[in-house]
Amino acid sequence: MTNSTPAIQLTGLTKRYGSLTAVDHLDLTVPAGxxxxxxxxxxxGKSTTTEMVLGLVRPDxxxxxxxxxxxxxxxxxxxxxxxLQNGTLLWDTSVRSLLxxxxxxxxxxxxxxxxxxxxxLRDILRTSTSKLSGGQAQRVRxxxxxxxxxxxxxLDEPTVGMDVDTRRRFWATMGDLxxxxxTVVFATHYLDExxxxxxxxxxxxxxxxxxxxTGREIKSVVGGRHISFTGPDSDWTGLPGVVTTSRAGGRTxxxxxxxxxxxxxLMTGPHxxxxxxxxxxxxxxxxxxxxxxx
Ligand SMILES: Nc1ncnc2c1ncn2[C@@H]1O[C@H](COP(=O)(O)OP(=O)(O)OP(=O)(O)O)[C@@H](O)[C@H]1O
Numbered sequence: 001m002t003n004s005t006p007a008i009q010l011t012g013l014t015k016r017y018g019s020l021t022a023v024d025h026l027d028l029t030v031p032a033g034x035x036x037x038x039x040x041x042x043x044x045g046k047s048t049t050t051e052m053v054l055g056l057v058r059p060d061x062x063x064x065x066x067x068x069x070x071x072x073x074x075x076x077x078x079x080x081x082x083x084l085q086n087g088t089l090l091w092d093t094s095v096r097s098l099l100x101x102x103x104x105x106x107x108x109x110x111x112x113x114x115x116x117x118x119x120x121l122r123d124i125l126r127t128s129t130s131k132l133s134g135g136q137a138q139r140v141r142x143x144x145x146x147x148x149x150x151x152x153x154x155l156d157e158p159t160v161g162m163d164v165d166t167r168r169r170f171w172a173t174m175g176d177l178x179x180x181x182x183t184v185v186f187a188t189h190y191l192d193e194x195x196x197x198x199x200x201x202x203x204x205x206x207x208x209x210x211x212x213x214t215g216r217e218i219k220s221v222v223g224g225r226h227i228s229f230t231g232p233d234s235d236w237t238g239l240p241g242v243v244t245t246s247r248a249g250g251r252t253x254x255x256x257x258x259x260x261x262x263x264x265x266l267m268t269g270p271h272x273x274x275x276x277x278x279x280x281x282x283x284x285x286x287x288x289x290x291x292x293x294x
Contacts, residue, residue, distance in 0.1 A: 134161025
């Protein structure tokens with residue numbers, strides 16, 4: 001294995017459940033050190049893909065390499081840590097006992113105190129695993145994922161159930177953890193956290209790649225910016241750079257291919273004096289996501 005060996009390489013990866021193709025000839029290379037977010041609507045194939053990367057689900061066709069090895073070999077060597085959606089925690093034991101027990105199973109684990117600190121577990125060490133809230137259980141799963149000191153972290157919807165403050169602290173911790181060059185792949189439905197925390201966003205739809213790029217690149221698929229303003233109900237389609245127009249509550253919104261050109265024409269045109277409260281906005285990742293998976 002060399003430094004340029006990808007953390008994950010998927011080639012023609014396919015998984016079928018009966019007549020349903022959950023993952024459909026997926027090709028994807030994740031370089032070491034990258035933070036990648038998987039987005040996609042319910043049933044897009046995100047969990048199935050991560051389960052195949054972890055060697056938990058056998059592909060029907062195609063290949064998975066993790067640091068150039070089979071998923072099973074990579075898992076055994078402690079190079080991969082995972083936190084799965086609804087992953088079962090050993091029932092009815094204290095969080096501290098669970099952590100201690102699991103800590104003993106790894107070859108080169110992070111110090112237990114560091115795991116507790118990073119996963120923010122100090123206040124719930126005595127709590128029974130059967131009494132954890134959804135967000136607390138997610139923090140324990142995260143602790144178990146980072147415990148082996150893995151080079152690759154796979155997190156399936158890691159912040160589900162966390163309150164806003166806990167989510168913020170979680171991503172701050174992830175920033176520290178990845179500063180050392182770890183690779184992180186996480187699936188999420190929170191578009192804002194994908195946009196803020198990932199170097200790269202991969203959108204899956206029907207098991208296929210619908211988009212792959214930075215948040216900025218993905219937003220560009222929905223085209224240019226919007227200009228909205230209060231003004232007369234005229235026909236604005238003749239302005240240069242306008243693609244579509246809409247009007248609601250006395251405000252007009254122009255969807256533009258070249259907002260600079262449109263804005264200049266708007267502010268120098270015959271209605272300029274009647275146009276007020278002008279706003280220019282970029283499309284959000286949510287706009288892009290909705291147009292990609294429509
Ligand atoms: N064990 C299984 N048996 C049959 N169908 C399955 C199984 N696991 C997943 N599927 C189906 O495969 C498709 C992909 O599911 P998957 O869980 O990978 O999607 P997802 O993108 O993770 O969705 P979500 O956002 O809801 O978690 C879905 O249609 C799902 O019903």
